[in-house]
Structures are given as C-alpha cells and as structure tokens.
Amino acid sequence: MSVKKLLKTAGLRYTPVRNKVLEMLNQADRPLSHQEIAGHPEMGNLDRVTLYRTLTTLEKVGLLHCIQGIDGVWRYRSHGIYPDRCGGNHIHFLCLRCNRMSCLPQQPLPWVNEPPGAKIYHKQFIVYGHCAQCNPVKNTQNNERNNQTRPQKSTRTQELNQP
Amino acid sequence: MSVKKLLKTAGLRYTPVRNKVLEMLNQADRPLSHQEIAGHPEMGNLDRVTLYRTLTTLEKVGLLHCIQGIDGVWRYRSHGIYPDRCGGNHIHFLCLRCNRMSCLPQQPLPWVNEPPGAKIYHKQFIVYGHCAQCNPVKNTQNNERNNQTRPQKSTRTQELNQP
C-alpha cells in the first residue's frame, strides 16, 4: 500500500512532511526519537513543532506506535505499511550509552492483572543497559557511538544485576 | 533502624532535609514524584535543586528506588528501613487522570533474555490507565482528583484494550 493511500485511508491529507516521516520510519529497523528523525539529512530543516505534531497525528490514527525510554524521550516506529511488522507489543531495549532503542520481538508483553476497579489501557516494558556495540565487557576498545545526546539522568547508573 | 543510623551506614551525613524526605517516603504507600514531595506542607520551602540532589543521592546508596511514569517523571519509594518493603522489582501502575503511581507487588517482573552481546542492568514495566478512583466506568460521578499536574502527553490517550 502506498503512503498516499495509507494516509487517505486514515483520513489524513497527503503531505511531503508526512510522506518523508513515514518513509524514514519504514526504513528504520528500530524506534526513532524526534531528535533522531529531525537530525536526519533527508528531513531538511523541518520545523520542530511540525514534526512533533506529525508524529502525534500519525500515532493517533494508528500508523505509528511509540515507546518512551527511561531518558523520558519518546521513540516512534511505523507498522502500518508492513502489517507483519512490529506492533510494539513486546519488550524494548534501551542502550544507556548510545541511546538507541531496539525491539525484542521474541519477548512479548505478558498479560497484566488489573488492580480491582482499575482499567489498563496500555503497557510498556523497557529494559536498559548496554547494547552489543557499546558493551564494555564485550568490546574492550570502548567504541563510543557518536552523534547521540547523553541520557538525561546521567547519574542514575546503578549497574544492578538483573534480579 | 533509625534514619540517622541508616544514613550513617550508607556513608551519608544526617541532615534535616534527608530526614524529612525519608520520613515522608517511609509513610507513603506509593512512589512519590519530586513534585508530590516538594508540594507537601511538611517539606516547607525546600530548594528544588536540593530535593533533586537528595533523591538522587538516596537512590544511589540504595535507600530509595525510582520508577519513571510515561509522563517522563520519576517517582521514588523508600525500602531501606523496612526490609520487607517493596524493592521495586514488580510492575507499576500509573493513573493517567490523577497521575498517581502504585505498585503491583503481586506481579513481579519476568526474566528478560539479553540480546546477544548486550548487558541489561535494569528493567521497568509500567502499565497505565485509570485507577479505581478515577475509572469513569466504575465511578460515573467522575471525581477528579485535585492538585496533580496533567500528563505531559495529554493527546496520547489511545485507549486500547490490553492485547
């Protein structure tokens, strides 16, 4: 299905901005943050606010889903064009060094019992640590991964073993 | 164990600020945000930065643990004085209306398989929706719950059924 048709089906107008955003997210192999999208040369000098609004709009009509890292930043991933693509209903991994998020599609989210009287609308399971590229144990050369922002909570690095 | 002794054991000085923060968190039945703590009349007019630093310090030495809601805000809970108290290793619930977080201690976090080469240091499982008091289905009178801030992501209210 073309992006144009997708947008129309969703009741949205086809615009260059939405097209570019969707194309980029379709090509990405992981959820991308606002900053990662905006920083991409393909996006040109798109207005910040427009991008925020575009992402929110696309998410609301179901063309994207979003996950928040423990840095408080939202990441977006498309799943409209490829119906077999990640629906977001699994654990996500966030690397504390390079700030990249990745999907763990093999590990779906378990069912959660609602507290009596409460209603659960959504769930999110984030695990964080160091990814294969950034893991100092594995890669002793400590290959720092460039152009990412540092995590907001730089001091919160309690390196616990997984209980 | 007294707060004084606790702090000493942790290698920290005993100060009125730390004492007040720990006492408040010991009495709380749920994780409290910086704002919830600062807004409490018992805290007086404590400096914002001092509170941030105090929470970080107490967390680093293991007297508190913290969980981030999907509003991007961290909540803190003590577990040093009562060793049987919530260690944080369970699912947390966040109400999108009143912004209160609660623990679901009956539902511990599952083991997560690390992606090859990666290292997981910590994990966090948040579910969100409406708590028993705020659930419009249950309580038709729609009793809004006072002095809390609205969620940052006010538009993101995709009220999905739990998959």
Place this chain on the structure above:
DNA sequence: ATCACTATTGCAACTAAGTTGCAATAGTGA
C-alpha cells in the same frame, strides 16, 4: 482547471523536569 474550505505548517513564546556551577552553610571526627 479553478475555487473555496479546512487541514496542515511554521513561527514565537511558553512550560515543566531536570542539571550545572559556585558560594555559603552545617555535620562530623579529631
């Protein structure tokens, strides 16, 4: 192909959470 209607975009200004640097203050062991 044009028009008009409304959705979308861009700009400026704002908010809220959290951080940094530095000087002043106050625990604590000797």
Place this chain on the structure above:
DNA sequence: TCACTATTGCAACTTAGTTGCAATAGTGAT
C-alpha cells in the same frame, strides 16, 4: 572547639514537548 568537607541554596541553563495564531497548501466540488 576546630577544621575539613559534604550539603544546601541560588541563579542560570538545557532539553523535550506544548500552545496560539497566522500563513500555506491539499482536496472535493464545480
């Protein structure tokens, strides 16, 4: 009691995200 250093308070800053409003541009109907 003293001195040393940890802690506190203040001012200024950063970053993610939001709001209001005017300008621009899709789209369906003609």
